[in-house]
Amino acid sequence: xxxxxxxxxxxxxxxxxKAPAKKPASLxKAVxxKAVxxxxxxxxxxxxxxxxKAPAKKPASLxKAVxxxxxxxxxxxxxxxxxxxxxxxxxVVMSVDQVAREAASIAxxxxxxxxxxxxxxxxxxxxINNLRAGYGKMEILHEFSLSIGRGQSLCLIGPNGAGKSTxxxxxxxxTNIFSGSIIVDGQDVTALTPSQKLSEAGIAYILQDKSVFxxxxxxxxxxxxGFLKDRPAEAKAAAEMVFDKYSRLADRRDKPAGVxxxxxxxxxxxxxxxxxxxxxxxxxxxxxxLEPRFIDMVFEILGDLQKKDGxxxxxxxxxxxxxxxxxxxxxxxxxxxxxxxxxGTALLxxxxxxxxxxxx
Amino acid sequence: xxxxxxxxxxxxxxGIVGPILFPDYTLQIAMLWIMVLMASxxxxxxxxxxxNSLGNITFFGVxxxxxxxIQVSMxxxxxxxxxxxxxxxxxxxESEYFIGLILGIxxxxxxxxxxxxxxxxxxxxxRGPYFAxxxxxxxxxxxxxxxxxxxxxxxxxxxxPFLPLPIEYRSLFFYVLCFLLAVAAHFTIxxxxxxxxxxxxxxxxxxxxxxxxxxxxxxxxxxxGWAVAAFYMGCIGAxxxxxxxxxxxxxxxxxxxxxxxxxxxxxxxxxxxxLWGPVIGAIAFHIVKETTWTYLLDWQYIVLGLVxxxxxxxxxxxxxxxxxxxxxxxxxxxxxKSTNVSKGDA
Amino acid sequence: MSENIIEVNNVSKAFGGVKANVDxxxxxxxxxxxxxxxxxxxxxxxxxxxxxxxxxxxxxxxxFEGNEISHLVVGDIARLGMLRTFQQTRxxxxxxxxxxxxxxxxxxxxSQATMFASRRGEIRERAEQLLEFVGLxxxxxxxxxxxxxxxxxxxxxxxALMNEPKVLLLDEPTAGINPTLINGLIDRLRRAxxxxxxxxxxxxxxxxxxxxxASDIYCLSNGKMLASGKPEDLQNDPRVIxxxxxxx
Numbered sequence: 019x020x021x022x023x024x025x026x027x028x029x030x031x032x033x034x035x036k037a038p039a040k041k042p043a044s045l046x047k048a049v050x051x052k053a054v055x056x057x058x059x060x061x062x063x064x065x066x067x068x069x070x071k072a073p074a075k076k077p078a079s080l081x082k083a084v085x086x087x088x089x090x091x092x093x094x095x096x097x098x099x100x101x102x103x104x105x106x107x108x109x110v111v112m113s114v115d116q117v118a119r120e121a122a123s124i125a126x127x128x129x130x131x132x133x134x135x136x137x138x139x140x141x142x143x144x145x146i147n148n149l150r151a152g153y154g155k156m157e158i159l160h161e162f163s164l165s166i167g168r169g170q171s172l173c174l175i176g177p178n179g180a181g182k183s184t185x186x187x188x189x190x191x192x193t194n195i196f197s198g199s200i201i202v203d204g205q206d207v208t209a210l211t212p213s214q215k216l217s218e219a220g221i222a223y224i225l226q227d228k229s230v231f232x233x234x235x236x237x238x239x240x241x242x243x244g245f246l247k248d249r250p251a252e253a254k255a256a257a258e259m260v261f262d263k264y265s266r267l268a269d270r271r272d273k274p275a276g277v278x279x280x281x282x283x284x285x286x287x288x289x290x291x292x293x294x295x296x297x298x299x300x301x302x303x304x305x306x307x308l309e310p311r312f313i314d315m316v317f318e319i320l321g322d323l324q325k326k327d328g329x330x331x332x333x334x335x336x337x338x339x340x341x342x343x344x345x346x347x348x349x350x351x352x353x354x355x356x357x358x359x360x361x362g363t364a365l366l367x368x369x370x371x372x373x374x375x376x377x378x
Numbered sequence: 379x380x381x382x383x384x385x386x387x388x389x390x391x392x393g394i395v396g397p398i399l400f401p402d403y404t405l406q407i408a409m410l411w412i413m414v415l416m417a418s419x420x421x422x423x424x425x426x427x428x429x430n431s432l433g434n435i436t437f438f439g440v441x442x443x444x445x446x447x448i449q450v451s452m453x454x455x456x457x458x459x460x461x462x463x464x465x466x467x468x469x470x471x472e473s474e475y476f477i478g479l480i481l482g483i484x485x486x487x488x489x490x491x492x493x494x495x496x497x498x499x500x501x502x503x504x505r506g507p508y509f510a511x512x513x514x515x516x517x518x519x520x521x522x523x524x525x526x527x528x529x530x531x532x533x534x535x536x537x538x539p540f541l542p543l544p545i546e547y548r549s550l551f552f553y554v555l556c557f558l559l560a561v562a563a564h565f566t567i568x569x570x571x572x573x574x575x576x577x578x579x580x581x582x583x584x585x586x587x588x589x590x591x592x593x594x595x596x597x598x599x600x601x602x603g604w605a606v607a608a609f610y611m612g613c614i615g616a617x618x619x620x621x622x623x624x625x626x627x628x629x630x631x632x633x634x635x636x637x638x639x640x641x642x643x644x645x646x647x648x649x650x651x652x653l654w655g656p657v658i659g660a661i662a663f664h665i666v667k668e669t670t671w672t673y674l675l676d677w678q679y680i681v682l683g684l685v686x687x688x689x690x691x692x693x694x695x696x697x698x699x700x701x702x703x704x705x706x707x708x709x710x711x712x713x714x715k716s717t718n719v720s721k722g723d724a
Numbered sequence: 725m726s727e728n729i730i731e732v733n734n735v736s737k738a739f740g741g742v743k744a745n746v747d748x749x750x751x752x753x754x755x756x757x758x759x760x761x762x763x764x765x766x767x768x769x770x771x772x773x774x775x776x777x778x779x780x781x782x783x784x785x786x787x788f789e790g791n792e793i794s795h796l797v798v799g800d801i802a803r804l805g806m807l808r809t810f811q812q813t814r815x816x817x818x819x820x821x822x823x824x825x826x827x828x829x830x831x832x833x834x835s836q837a838t839m840f841a842s843r844r845g846e847i848r849e850r851a852e853q854l855l856e857f858v859g860l861x862x863x864x865x866x867x868x869x870x871x872x873x874x875x876x877x878x879x880x881x882x883x884a885l886m887n888e889p890k891v892l893l894l895d896e897p898t899a900g901i902n903p904t905l906i907n908g909l910i911d912r913l914r915r916a917x918x919x920x921x922x923x924x925x926x927x928x929x930x931x932x933x934x935x936x937x938a939s940d941i942y943c944l945s946n947g948k949m950l951a952s953g954k955p956e957d958l959q960n961d962p963r964v965i966x967x968x969x970x971x972x
Contacts, residue, residue, distance in 0.1 A: 101970070102931055102969065102970065103929070103930040103931055103932050103933075104932060105931070105932055105935075106932055107932075107936060108906065108907045108910045108911070108932065108933065108936040108937075109907070110904070110907055111907050111908050111911045112904055112907075112908065113859045113908065114859060114874070114875075114905065114908075115859070115862075117904055175902070176902065177874070177902050177904070177905065178872045178873050178874030178875070178900075178901065178902055178905065179872030179873070179874065179875075279763065279764060279765060280763070280764035280765070303900070306899060306900055307764070307896070307899055307929070308764075308929065309761075309762075309763050309764060309929050309968055309969075310929065310931055310968065310969050310970055311763075311968060311969055311970025312970075314970055315970075336900055336901065336902050336903070337903075337930075338902065338903050339903070373904075374904060375902065375903065375904055376903050376904070377903030377904050377906055377907045377932070378907065570840070572843065573839070573840040573841060573842060573843060574826070574827065574829075574838070574839060574840060574841045574842075574843060574847075575839055575840055576843070577819070577823050577826055577827035577843065578827055578839075580816065580818065580819050580823070580827075581816045581819070581827045583818070584815075584816035584817050584818050584819060585814055585815070585816055585817070587798075587814075588810075588814040588815070588816070589816075589827075590798050590799045590802070591776070591798050591799075591802055591807070591808060591810075592802055592807065592827075592828055592831075592883070592887060593799060593802035593803040593807075593830065593831040593832065593887065594799070594827070594831055595799060595803075595831060596799070598839070599839070602839070651818075711820075711867070712820070712865035712866055
């Protein structure tokens with residue numbers, strides 16, 4: 019065991035030693051790249067900053083620091099407006115173990131339940147209380163708590179395997195719950211089956227990617243969303259309401275769902291969940307596999323559902339920057355526990371969060 | 379590893395001493411070794427490679443016939459012999475018999491290797507259930523073809539040459555052949571799977587398309603694995619034919635509903651895809667089979683069927699798989715206890 | 725000027741009535757990192773599959789190191805030194821990580837990996853070194869199917885490196901990976917390119933990744949080549965913005 023760290027540091031020392039020698043030629047390129055990757059409005063400012071610095075023969079590290087400062091400034095001003103996958107550099111490199119260690123030290127000051135409730139404006143429309151849950155015998159979530167108010171949106175971010183999807187799965191009833199409870203609007207829903215969650219508790223789950231029935235038409239997919247309704251006529255009526263709302267889908271109602279573009283498929287997945295008129299939407303990675311222009315579209319739709327229709331939205335999003343810029347509340351999960359919880363914007367501005375979970 | 383040494387020691391001693399201690403059961407113990415060989419060779423392509431063959435019995439029967447044909451035709455005219463329906467009673471001298479037998483066994487093995495390569499060209503393009511049915515079809519076809527071949531006796535079969543040794547040594551003689559072949563097969567398989575071959579076989583089982591995309595020449599590995607199985611099946615078939623004293627296509631050479639399925643059942647019971655699984659499965663299965671034959675004769679096949687059903691529905695990992703999940707460390711499997719990582723995407 | 729390690733010339737491929745690729749031409753320079761972007765359904769994956777031999781093409785030619793390969797199958801092309809990774813990460817789920825690595829050694833004629841090569845020798849050492857490179861050394865004896873999604877991605881990448889390919893085609897390597905790990909992955913991709921000399925060709929949706937990684941980018945749309953050039957140029961190209969990036 020002791021051999022590993024020595025190996026690692028030796029290798030790291032070797033690679034960092036190599037790097038500066040290569041820097042001068044590639045750094046200029048990297049600087050130019052970074053400058054370009056910003057929003058067009060900020061482009062001139064950043065470009066001016068970098069082109070001013072480039073000709074002067076500053077030492078490599080100082081150049082980088084200056085550019086980084088300009089970037090940070092640019093980011094701060096446009097913090098709420100993240101487009102697509104967000105821009106930025108890829109320079110902050112940390113190993114998974116490193117991230118886990120630093121996150122563990124942050125998690126030592128994990129938020130208390132009171133703090134979580136405060137974020138939810140003390141409304142507590144949906145709460146998870148000290149949940150221990152997992153798959154089979156394996157416990158993934160350890161004493162996990164969550165609080166969200168009616169009509170709010172919450173985004174879960176964190177490293178792979180932290181248990182983000184497990185939270186959604188647990189709310190909906192796909193996991194083994196060892197202890198703890200889930201309360202929605204005063205009603206204890208912990209033990210309900212997924213069908214009951216959908217039909218009685220008003221909770222809908224939107225799966226991660228490629229969950230339409232490709233051979234069935236758009237309309238048939240929507241009708242399937244209303245499968246649990248008492249009468250097919252009710253499902254048809256609800257489907258018509260969806261078509262009224264989203265003309266894009268109405269235009270393609272008879273096409274097999276498999277031929278829809280990525281964004282349209284995601285739209286179908288979301289609206290199919292709406293057929294049962296849920297109050298709570300659990301969205302698993304809304305932007306996965308989507309091209310940049312559709313990512314913004316999907317988040318617009320979700321924002322619309324939250325602000326106009328008053329839906330409560332809990333989502334998991336690997337595209338953390340976009341998720342946090344959208345959501346009111348953000349939870350950072352590490353190894354089955356909440357390490358940090360704050361408003362979305364506050365987390366975006368938090369430099370530790372940026373370094374450990376947002377890629378810089 | 380000590381556990382394994384104990385197993386080898388135990389089985390080795392039993393193998394050597396068994397027929398001496400229990401002379402009445404010599405042939406039954408010989409059958410045990412035949413079952414061990416069948417299950418182990420099936421597992422090469424079945425458990426380790428993911429190509430579940432229902433037609434390995436083809437080589438058993440072909441080997442049997444090749445050996446018989448050579449044994450007889452070296453000194454007599456085969457067609458005349460079979461046409462006489464036992465009227466010609468050949469007497470072989472010791473050297474004639476043993477030369478015939480040895481050449482016959484070797485030829486059986488070699489011919490079966492060639493046959494497996496030929497058949498492989500046809501069936502290795504199939505996957506999963508299609509491969510199973512394809513190989514089953516091959517076995518059935520071979521059985522029917524042999525039934526029509528009058529030279530080898532057609533449906534009536536061939537009466538095998540008599541072993542020119544005192545009667546009390548007959549069982550022991552065949553026992554030794556069975557035991558040696560089973561041991562040879564086991565150690566061949568053990569060696570094969572200790573090399574890159576084992577990794578390639580498992581890769582083909584886990585994701586053949588990925589293996590192809592990584593440049594692994596999968597056909598070559600499949601061919602080699604099946605050829606080894608065919609060789610040993612052919613050899614043991616040759617020996618079994620001589621043990622039986624009389625061979626015919628339906629029940630002795632190509633016993634599809636019994637041995638043909640048993641070899642699969644034994645490997646599954648013991649735990650497919652492992653070195654010891656088929657061995658343990660064969661022993662367990664054989665014990666159940668012999669016990670029910672002695673005490674519950676009418677219920678024998680029902681019991682065997684139940685064992686199979688329980689195995690497939692509730693106990694798919696087999697005995698070895700179950701042991702591995704209970705005591706992973708003893709098998710060198712490392713379980714990550716440090717982090718409970720969610721296997722989902724997030 | 726380095727030569728083109730891959731040349732795609734006027735390649736077309738249709739499935740039934742659907743024209744997946746129409747007259748596509750592109751080149752990948754040896755030692756470069758090339759990106760392919762475009763909306764879903766534009767034909768990126770079909771192009772990849774055509775290049776690696778997953779299916780034959782209808783017309784056109786594909787050259788690898790100057791030789792025609794469009795008639796070869798996946799295994800042959802892999803043995804020539806061109807590998808691809810899959811969008812849905814594919815590894816050998818029942819084997820442990822080191823074994824996954826060992827069997828990924830190159831099977832080109834003349835390589836060390838004969839059919840019965842030992843499992844304890846140099847091959848194993850190299851496997852462990854590469855696992856160290858991607859940060860999976862501590863997990864090397866775990867069954868690969870038990871790893872988390874992100875770790876499996878790293879393993880698949882390490883397996884590709886083990887094969888010592890000349891070109892690596894990566895299909896959305898960062899999909900579903902959290903942002904910090906993305907940085908780590910890109911760092912390793914860059915190092916594989918710079919230190920090991922592996923040419924990379926990457927399909928990606930994440931612009932942050934592509935902009936920081938690729939030196940040349942091709943944008944497809946509706947089965948045709950829409951635009952190509954340097955990252956900065958494409959990001960401001962109105963056709964690309966319209967078809968793919970969306971307005972800011």
